[in-house]
Amino acid sequence: QSILTQPPSVSGTPGQWVTISCSGSSSNIGINSVTWYLQLPGAAPKLLIYNNSERPSGVPGRFSGSKSDTSASLAISGLQSADEAYYYCAAWDDSLIGVVFGGGTKVTVL
Amino acid sequence: QVQLVESGGGVVQPGKSLRLSCAASGFTFSTYGMHWVRQAPGKGLEWVAVIWYDGSSEYYADSVKGRFTISRDNSKNTLYLQMNSLRAEDTAFYYCARSRTDIVATAPGYWGQGTLVTVSS
Numbered sequence: 001q002s003i004l005t006q007p008p009s010v011s012g013t014p015g016q017w018v019t020i021s022c023s024g025s026s027s028n029i030g031i032n033s034v035t036w037y038l039q040l041p042g043a044a045p046k047l048l049i050y051n052n053s054e055r056p057s058g059v060p061g062r063f064s065g066s067k068s069d070t071s072a073s074l075a076i077s078g079l080q081s082a083d084e085a086y087y088y089c090a091a092w093d094d095s096l097i098g099v100v101f102g103g104g105t106k107v108t109v110l
Numbered sequence: 111q112v113q114l115v116e117s118g119g120g121v122v123q124p125g126k127s128l129r130l131s132c133a134a135s136g137f138t139f140s141t142y143g144m145h146w147v148r149q150a151p152g153k154g155l156e157w158v159a160v161i162w163y164d165g166s167s168e169y170y171a172d173s174v175k176g177r178f179t180i181s182r183d184n185s186k187n188t189l190y191l192q193m194n195s196l197r198a199e200d201t202a203f204y205y206c207a208r209s210r211t212d213i214v215a216t217a218p219g220y221w222g223q224g225t226l227v228t229v230s231s
Contacts, residue, residue, distance in 0.1 A: 002154060035210075035217035037155075044221045045155065050210055056219075088155055090217035097169045099145065099157040099217050 003028065004089055006102035012079045013110050020105045022072040022089035028100050032092040034072040036065055039086045039104075048087070049074060081109045112136045112220040114206045119225030122196055132189040132206030132222060140164070140184040143214030146191045148202035149224075158204070159191065162214050174200075196229045203227075 005023040012018040022034065036049035047056050049065035052072065064075045072091075076083055089102040118130040132144070146158040159180040161168045168180050179192040189206055203224040210219025 033216065035219075044205060044223050046221070047210070047219050050217075050219060090155075090157075092215045092217060094215075098160060098171060099147070101155045101157060104154040 002103040003093065003096070003100035004091065004102035006087075006089060006105045008103070009106045009108065011108040011110055012076075014079055014081065016079045017075065017077045018079055018107065019076075020074045020087055020089075020107070022074070022102050024070050024072075024091060024100070026070060027095035028070075028091040028093040029067065029072055030070040031094060034065065034067050035090045036063075036072075036074045037088045037090065039088065041085075045088065076107070079107075079109055083107055084109050112208060114208065114220060114222030116204065116206050116222045116225040119204065119227045121228045121230060123231050124197060124229055126196055127192070127194045128196060128227060130191040130193070130204055130206075130225060130227070132191075134187045134189065134206075134208070137208070139182075139187040141212055143209040143212075144180075144182060144189045145207040145209070145218050146178075146180060146189075147205045147207055147218065147221075148200075149205070150199075150202040153202075156202070160214065161189070163212065167214075193227070196227075198229050201227060201229045 033051045037045035038048045039045045052067040053065045093100045113135045115133045159170045161180045181190045205224045206222040207218030208220040
């Protein structure tokens with residue numbers, strides 16, 4: 001059971017807009033920034049969003065993040081087949097004194 | 111550019127020990143906090159441990175506390191994970207990861223490619 005809660009799967013058609021939710025608590029998302037990762041099969045996680053909504057260089061603007069209270073969301077606009085992957089949210093937890101992850105969301109492009 | 115290369119994985123019997131290493135390059139190693147994160151085959155990410163940039167503090171997930179020890183040698187730009195009393199449930203890919211900035215208490219920003227540890231008799 002992961003500390004952060006994500007939906008197991010999300011799907012959409014090419015060009016569609018999809019969102020992935022990430023629910024936490026006052027000791028993690030409520031007081032710390034949220035990070036999002038993308039993981040392709042057989043590969044290491046890759047940083048997608050940091051500080052709730054900032055994109056590293058090289059990450060397309062189709063990916064955006066937001067945070068409100070103890071929840072966060074990742075949005076993907078203009079869905080592409082290359083976006084099929086697992087997406088994880090993460091945050092530092094001040095009570096556990098460590099990083100907590102969501103269980104991961106598989107994005108499928110129909 | 112930031113490079114993190116893990117080594118030391120392999121097959122080990124339950125109850126035995128194994129030490130993982132992570133060679134860092136492309137940045138000033140002694141400036142950043144470092145993490146170990148693992149992923150059991152077909153499962154999600156699980157944070158394992160973190161160590162402060164100077165080794166002054168270290169914290170662990172409850173699942174490994176008392177069995178695993180994270181350490182670093184800043185003179186060798188290397189991170190370690192000593193794993194003792196290994197269990198079948200410790201079977202996973204182990205990733206070395208760096209804090210994105212000099213603030214340690216954040217999720218990692220850079221990841222290695224991982225090394226597979228299999229605990230089996």
